[in-house]
Amino acid sequence: MNKRLLLCFLVTCLTSPVAISAAITNGNFASCDFAGWQKDTDGLGDISTVNDFQITGTSPQCSAELLVDGANTEAFFANTLYQRLDFIDSQPMMLSFDLELASRLTSSDQGFVGDYAVVAISDGTGNYFDAQGNSGFLFSGIIDGMESLALSYTLADVFDSASDWFLEFQLNIGADAEGLSDGGVSSMRIDNVTLASVPAPATYGLFLLAATALVQRKRRMSVLVLLNGRSV
Structure with a gap:
């Protein structure tokens, strides 16, 4: 194979953009x-006026933040930030996002009742699913102090070429046996949410094949140069 063609092929493999399945x-x-994005408070839509x-930070380093159980919040149960997803091809997909969770009160404080964060894919009718398409969540956890997370999930093919899915970030108010919260504000900060196709294994195979051919050609050229040098 021509060396120039090999180099062009390698450059194409390295620089081709990853296809976006559901941007x-x-x-x-x-x-x-x-x-x-769409905002929802207690299942009633975008009703919050406080x-x-x-949005925190300054352009272009901004992020979204959900708050509950504070003096200047309206939610009685939960705040949700969500976006519709339409998976338009059949390639494997990787979903990634960053979370920063924080609560004013912690488990070391008397009367602490943890608020909790949930991230899931939903069908818009109250059903939630994990990365494998099973009933459940991508992430769920009680907020106890501060925690920063960078999470990634490879989604199962059950989501391939399907529409009317939603990605939901939900912050819920925790309650004790009497239905009371601890009154300590909690927050969930969201950033760097991406959804992209994972390159198929065949793509890597072609790249390795081209790289191997280029190395072998270089070795043959080195041998020829060495032999020619000895014959002089």
Whole structure:
């Protein structure tokens, strides 16, 4: 194979963009607003007029923040930030996002009742699913102090070429046996939400084949140069 063609093929493999299966709109919140996202408080829609949803930071380093159980929040049960997903091809997909969880009270404080965060794919009818398409969540956890997470999930093919799915980030108010919260504000900060196709194994195979051919050609050229040098 011609060396120049091999080099062109390698460059193409390395620089070809990863196909987007269901692009996330404004996943890094660089526009410093909620463009592309929907907000919901207690299942009643975007009704909050105070601090349940905020944009933090300055452009282009902004992120979204959900708050509950604070003096200036309206939610009685939960705040949810979500976006519709339409999976338009059949390639494996990788979903990634960053979370920063924080609570004013912790388990070391008397009367602590943990609020909790949930991230899931939903069908829009109250059913939640994990990365394998089973009933459950991508992530769920009680908020106890501060925690930063960078999470990635390879989604099962049950989501391939399907529409009317939703990615939901939900912050829920915890309650004790009497149905009371601890009154300590909790927050969930969201950033760098991406959804991209995972390159098929065949792509890597072609790349390795081309790289091997290039190395073998280089070795043959070195041997020829060495032999020619000896014959002089």
